[in-house]
Amino acid sequence: MYKVVLKATTMAHNLIKSVVTDGDLVVDATLGNGNDTIFLSGLTPNGKVYAFDIQDEAVVKFKKMIADENINNVEVINDGHENIDRYVHDKVKVIMFNLGYLPGADKSITTKKETTLIALEKSLELLMPGGLMTVAAYIGHDEGAKEAEAVLDLIKSLDSKKYSVMQISFLNRNNAPFLVVIEKNDNCRVNK
Template sequence: MYRVILKATKMAQNIVESVLKEDDSAIDATLGNGNDTVFLLSRLKNGKVYAFDIQKQAIDNFKKYMDENKISNVYLINDGHENIKKYITSRVKAVMFNLGYLPGGDEKIITKPETTIKALTDSLELLKPGGIITIAVYSGHDGGEVEAKAIDEFVGKLNPKKYSTMTIKFTNRNTAPYLIVIEKNDNFDEGK
């Protein structure tokens, strides 16, 4: 019997996987424990992965993983995702956001609406036509509901001629994580 995996992060990976080629570049805008970065690495054998986190603990933990596994195509950036364009100027095929706080870390250090919206705006500019942005949104922690509302409003205002957007959420769970997907339409390129 077929079973649907109803987890925002797994759905995000399945969607991103469908657009990546092994020589593409991608961004994990919220490294955390590294799950999305590991996923991106598994798909980008000849590509690059840029991984951002404001917490040095997350960067240090993943650096150990890279050393142990002899990984060289990940660029760890100990800075907020709102500074994406400070570090990346080349186009990318996917950007993954997993909002909230670092599991097992300080729950008071959370993603914030203003920095996330800035990161999304810049990510849209860096995204290649046909590229995907996924946003796993968590509203059940302090500050999460405010960030979720800001993101929903931002995504709702995107030009449908330029971007296709969708939200996947549970209708019977109020604070369950949900997924937002933004695809840059193939016929639109801000870089031209």
């Protein structure tokens, strides 16, 4: 028997697995230690992962790691995800946001409401019909709580004809991260 009620980032992985096929273009909007990027890279060996981070140290470390491991389907971009449209010009199947700061690193280098909202708006445009965006949001610190509220306000306002949106959150844990899942509706698909 498998456990199915899992932390936000694992729930995101499980949903993403069901939509990505090899050859797809996908985005990790917050590279950090690279766990999500490596996961995405494995789902689409003949496709491409665009991975963004503003933190030089994370980018340098990850670039070395993929060079050592001969992973060559990842483009690492040392820039903010709010500039995603400068780097990604084709429609993509998945965009992952794992908000907040890198555990064990400088907590002041965290995603911020203003830039996150810009990135989300641009990312919605880049998503292909049938594509999925996931946002793991952390409410356990001040900046994260403000950001999470703004993310929910934006996502709730999306036109339900264009997007199907869900929130997955623990109801019996304090300040646990929650997950928002946004699917760009594909009118050719039958909904169940």
